Amino acid sequence: MGLKLYCFGESGNAYKAALTLxxxxxxxxxxxxxxxxxxxxxxxxxEINLMGEVPVLVGPDVKLTQSGTIQxxxxxxxxxxxxxxxxxxxxxxxxxxxVSSQAGALRFHMNFLDPKKREPAxxxxxxxxxxxxxxxxxxxxxxxxFLAGDEVTIGDTACCGYLFYPEPFGFDRAQWxxxxxxxxxxxxxxxxxxxxxxxPGRPSDRAPA
Amino acid sequence: MGLKLYCFGESGNAYKAALTLxxxxxxxxxxxxxxxxxxxxxxxxxEINLMGEVPVLVGPDVKLTQSGTIQxxxxxxxxxxxxxxxxxxxxxxxxxxxVSSQAGALRFHMNFLDPKKREPAxxxxxxxxxxxxxxxxxxxxxxxxFLAGDEVTIGDTACCGYLFYPEPFGFDRAQWxxxxxxxxxxxxxxxxxxxxxxxPGRPSDRAPA
Numbered sequence: 078m079g080l081k082l083y084c085f086g087e088s089g090n091a092y093k094a095a096l097t098l099x100x101x102x103x104x105x106x107x108x109x110x111x112x113x114x115x116x117x118x119x120x121x122x123x124e125i126n127l128m129g130e131v132p133v134l135v136g137p138d139v140k141l142t143q144s145g146t147i148q149x150x151x152x153x154x155x156x157x158x159x160x161x162x163x164x165x166x167x168x169x170x171x172x173x174x175x176v177s178s179q180a181g182a183l184r185f186h187m188n189f190l191d192p193k194k195r196e197p198a199x200x201x202x203x204x205x206x207x208x209x210x211x212x213x214x215x216x217x218x219x220x221x222x223f224l225a226g227d228e229v230t231i232g233d234t235a236c237c238g239y240l241f242y243p244e245p246f247g248f249d250r251a252q253w254x255x256x257x258x259x260x261x262x263x264x265x266x267x268x269x270x271x272x273x274x275x276x277p278g279r280p281s282d283r284a285p286a
Numbered sequence: 287m288g289l290k291l292y293c294f295g296e297s298g299n300a301y302k303a304a305l306t307l308x309x310x311x312x313x314x315x316x317x318x319x320x321x322x323x324x325x326x327x328x329x330x331x332x333e334i335n336l337m338g339e340v341p342v343l344v345g346p347d348v349k350l351t352q353s354g355t356i357q358x359x360x361x362x363x364x365x366x367x368x369x370x371x372x373x374x375x376x377x378x379x380x381x382x383x384x385v386s387s388q389a390g391a392l393r394f395h396m397n398f399l400d401p402k403k404r405e406p407a408x409x410x411x412x413x414x415x416x417x418x419x420x421x422x423x424x425x426x427x428x429x430x431x432f433l434a435g436d437e438v439t440i441g442d443t444a445c446c447g448y449l450f451y452p453e454p455f456g457f458d459r460a461q462w463x464x465x466x467x468x469x470x471x472x473x474x475x476x477x478x479x480x481x482x483x484x485x486p487g488r489p490s491d492r493a494p495a
Binding site: 090123127128129141142143144145146149150163166167170171173174175177178179182196197198199202206213216217 | 299332336337338350351352353354355358359372375376379380382383384386387388391405406407408411415422425426
């Protein structure tokens with residue numbers, strides 16, 4: 078039995094794990110989790126992950142949840158994407174704290190939440206928080222080609238997790254030249270794929286709300 | 287020269303690092319960062335940490351930012367608070383993603399932000415997000431005394447980071463019996479101190495807004 082990754086295409090958090098496994102050269106296969114029909118929060122899925130979230134990685138000798146844990150495991154196991162580990166990890170944590178937690182919520186709110194439940198004040202507040210985070214990424218990427226220095230690390234595969242998605246969430250690559258160039262460098266890495274091509278599930282699979 | 291931790295009392299993120307260093311038995315001294323007068327986002331501080339955030343740990347052979355990075359370093363260096371590392375780390379990441387990023391923002395919004403700028407919709411939204419996260423903590427702590435099992439780990443010193451603060455942010459220990467008992471177990475650990483007793487700076491030091 079190989080590595081199985083519980084995931085779905087719309088999840089930037091799952092993409093962080095999927096892209097890391099792929100760039101580390103690990104073989105894996107997806108297990109689709111039907112998030113939009115509540116599967117991630119079902120009792121059966123909570124038995125797999127009490128947190129009710131993807132990604133979950135299951136293999137012969139491993140069961141891991143949280144994208145950062147999976148990323149660190151893959152990097153340490155293969156010796157790839159690790160760079161200076163502390164430098165890489167600080168960007169993984171920055172992503173979890175300041176980028177993905179806000180970007181995932183904002184994209185959901187603006188695109189997948191029932192329009193009647195959308196709150197303009199929440200959208201504006203999240204956009205402001207994210208602009209501060211993008212400024213930090215931009216400032217670092219004006220200095221170094223990848224976040225932790227000259228080479229791609231799990232810090233990059235974390236912070237880019239939501240930034241390739243086409244749905245509007247207030248992020249425009251053209252506004253951030255250093256981020257834009259960095260995303261292009263990531264897209265040029267051998268094996269890179271868009272999240273909707275790497276994992277099953279995308280908005281066009283579902284009937285419009 | 288020993289370990290210096292850039293911090294301030296109101297920062298739950300800094301507290302996660304301070305409490306971890308202390309429970310690991312490492313000697314450290316605080317360097318006060320005057321967040322409420324903008325020091326964390328000053329050009330001088332950005333030279334120390336581009337992210338404009340505490341905590342930052344500086345020592346003879348180390349300079350680390352992001353609480354999770356500091357926590358992992360302290361645990362690996364001392365062999366304490368590590369438990370099953372992957373289990374501990376998943377709670378550190380859960381904290382960064384789902385607990386502290388929301389709790390820190392909500393507490394700031396409800397207590398330290400200019401009242402004219404407070405948005406009820408944002409407050410309600412953050413309270414809802416946090417209630418989901420507290421449910422996950424409660425469910426795990428009904429099963430095990432600490433988040434990663436029988437022993438305290440950096441997962442605990444992460445997830446508790448904001449939960450000892452007295453300012454209102456919608457968290458009431460009495461509503462969450464398993465979380466309440468767990469916080470009491472943490473408070474009983476040798477060396478535990480409240481954030482305002484462990485780091486310099488507290489609201490009563492400042493003139494009312």
